[in-house]
Amino acid sequence: MRTRAVLTIIALLSVTAVLTGCGGSTSGPARPVRATTTAQSSSVSSTAAKVAQAQRTHEYPGPAQHQQVVGGWRSAAQAVEVFATTYINWSARTVSGRLQALAEVSVGQARSAMSLAASQSGRDDELQRGGIANSGEVEAIAPVLDHRNEYAVVTREQTTATNTNAYQGLAPAWHLTLATVTQTTGGLWVLSAWQPEN
Numbered sequence: 001m002r003t004r005a006v007l008t009i010i011a012l013l014s015v016t017a018v019l020t021g022c023g024g025s026t027s028g029p030a031r032p033v034r035a036t037t038t039a040q041s042s043s044v045s046s047t048a049a050k051v052a053q054a055q056r057t058h059e060y061p062g063p064a065q066h067q068q069v070v071g072g073w074r075s076a077a078q079a080v081e082v083f084a085t086t087y088i089n090w091s092a093r094t095v096s097g098r099l100q101a102l103a104e105v106s107v108g109q110a111r112s113a114m115s116l117a118a119s120q121s122g123r124d125d126e127l128q129r130g131g132i133a134n135s136g137e138v139e140a141i142a143p144v145l146d147h148r149n150e151y152a153v154v155t156r157e158q159t160t161a162t163n164t165n166a167y168q169g170l171a172p173a174w175h176l177t178l179a180t181v182t183q184t185t186g187g188l189w190v191l192s193a194w195q196p197e198n
Contacts, residue, residue, distance in 0.1 A: 070104045072188025076181040077141055079189040080151045083110075083179065084138045087194070088157050091133040096122035107182065108192040131162030136172070144178065150193075153177045 073079035083102060090098050099118035103111050121127060136157030144150040158172040180193035 069107060069184060069188075069190050072105065072184050072186070072190045074188065076149060076151070076183075076189045079181050079191060080141050080153060080179045081138055083191050083194070084141075084153050084155060084177065088134060088136040088138075088155050088175075092127045092131055095127070102191075106191040106194070110180075110191040110194040113194055130164040130166065132159065132164075132167070133161070134159045136175075139174075147180075149182060150178060150180045153179050 073082060083106070086098055086102055096118045099114045099121060103114035103118060106114060126132075134157055136155050138153060139156050140152075140154040142152050144152050153176070155175045155177070156172050157175055159167050159170060161167045176197040178193070178195045178197060179191055181189050182192040183189055
């Protein structure tokens with residue numbers, strides 16, 4: 001089991017190295033630099049910062065929209081732990097409601113992802129017919145170095161089913177997710193991004 005965990009970490013580091021290289025330089029002649037005014041320079045640097053963020057996160061930051069949340073947590077780590085625990089523990093009967101509840105206590109990408117997943121799972125007949133369920137524990141939460149408010153979440157989960165043999169004998173599996181938190185105006189912490197890596 002230890003060998004598998006080491007191989008998983010090596011694979012994740014390799015994927016990270018490849019993804020980091022996605023924004024590589026292009027070949028060809030250099031383009032001339034033209035003079036800009038202070039206003040143009042500010043606009044260009046703002047756009048460049050957004051493009052850099054998009055290359056890093058694969059999402060282009062659009063204009064901020066106010067999203068109201070129904071709650072939150074007192075610390076960033078607590079927000080991540082409760083969110084992750086709720087996300088990985090479900091049954092065919094409860095999954096859609098749990099995902100919708102997570103959408104209501106999150107903003108941004110996390111809210112969109114949970115709303116979409118809730119909608120899809122609510123219409124998934126195979127999930128219902130198979131009596132599929134997932135259970136697990138959060139094994140570790142750690143801040144990601146040089147990424148403000150981003151956490152690595154390690155879970156150990158097992159999927160089962162009551163009406164199908166599809167998951168029979170399936171061993172628990174380790175999963176890694178990147179979670180980003182933000183603080184609300186009321187001082188509570190909520191998730192703004194949830195990105196499963198495997």
